[in-house]
Amino acid sequence: MLIRRFCASIPHFNLSPVSLTKKPANHLVVFNNFTPRTPNSQTPKSISSMGESRRPAAVPIPAVETADRMELYRALETSVGSSFSLEPLAPKPRPLIVVISGPSGVGKDCLIKRLREVRENIHFVVTATSRSMRAGEVNGKDYFFVSKEEFLTMVENDELLEYALVYGDYKGIPKQQIRDYMAKGHDIILRVDIQGAATLRKILGDSAVFLFLVAESESELVMRLIDRKTESKEALLVRVATAKEELKQMKNFDYVVVNAEGKLENCVKMVESIMDAEKAKVWQKRAMI
Numbered sequence: 001m002l003i004r005r006f007c008a009s010i011p012h013f014n015l016s017p018v019s020l021t022k023k024p025a026n027h028l029v030v031f032n033n034f035t036p037r038t039p040n041s042q043t044p045k046s047i048s049s050m051g052e053s054r055r056p057a058a059v060p061i062p063a064v065e066t067a068d069r070m071e072l073y074r075a076l077e078t079s080v081g082s083s084f085s086l087e088p089l090a091p092k093p094r095p096l097i098v099v100i101s102g103p104s105g106v107g108k109d110c111l112i113k114r115l116r117e118v119r120e121n122i123h124f125v126v127t128a129t130s131r132s133m134r135a136g137e138v139n140g141k142d143y144f145f146v147s148k149e150e151f152l153t154m155v156e157n158d159e160l161l162e163y164a165l166v167y168g169d170y171k172g173i174p175k176q177q178i179r180d181y182m183a184k185g186h187d188i189i190l191r192v193d194i195q196g197a198a199t200l201r202k203i204l205g206d207s208a209v210f211l212f213l214v215a216e217s218e219s220e221l222v223m224r225l226i227d228r229k230t231e232s233k234e235a236l237l238v239r240v241a242t243a244k245e246e247l248k249q250m251k252n253f254d255y256v257v258v259n260a261e262g263k264l265e266n267c268v269k270m271v272e273s274i275m276d277a278e279k280a281k282v283w284q285k286r287a288m289i
């Protein structure tokens, strides 16, 4: 019964009553109706077209308990009629575009900085901005700091995937950087505000992965902004009020990731897991920029 099922699973396998013969217990002999494939041989077009005289010889399959591993492997290979391929069974993962967004002060920069330290083959797209540099920031690493005029020229030349005026400053994503790194097989990380994420969703649709970063609570989010001490009291008020509205946009994202107080490492692991899962999908996203 088992042999019948095994044979039925093999293409071109003719399980006629004469196909199996009794042999000593340690050897199963299978007569099959194909020519083992060699570089110069072809699979027969149809079994019925083969004359009796061309039937291949019996292929003995040694007993599993006593057989040499490779001998058994080769016998199985011959019996199924083709060599077992060394090619990977999983399709090659495509480069991902990961959009990371969330309210101001939630920890987007911290998350991305750590992700870049722990994960290979990712490229963080350096955004162009017309805002002035903060203490500790490096031009070309954190942002490309440009004047308003230079920024608007980039817009005119269609060099930006998306751009927006955020709190009085322009921010935009250079297209060429994405193309260059995707061509090298790198995953692309984009950091945008909520407004930017909505625009990117319209442009990229489901071809990118959208992550919404949150603190464990609204209160914790406000504390983080206060502690960062980078905003004036007026700017702080705008960011806090905006954050309340932005939290409502969570539903437009694919994943929500919590960056809890003192738990940045967990947050990074979660993002890595999401990226790994996306890469293991049978139908992977294909982003075209």
Ligand SMILES: Nc1ncnc2c1ncn2[C@@H]1O[C@H](COP(=O)(O)OP(=O)(O)OP(=O)(O)O)[C@@H](O)[C@H]1O
Residues within 6 Å of the ligand: 102, 103, 104, 105, 106, 107, 108, 109, 110, 111, 224, 225, 227, 228, 259, 260, 261, 262, 263, 264
């Ligand atoms: N898990 C965490 N626990 C405690 N503090 C954190 C955590 N993650 C980030 N922070 C702190 O929160 C503050 C805001 O972080 P960060 O600048 O990365 O936020 P952001 O989302 O990039 O903000 P913005 O959008 O305004 O640029 C920083 O002072 C950072 O050190």
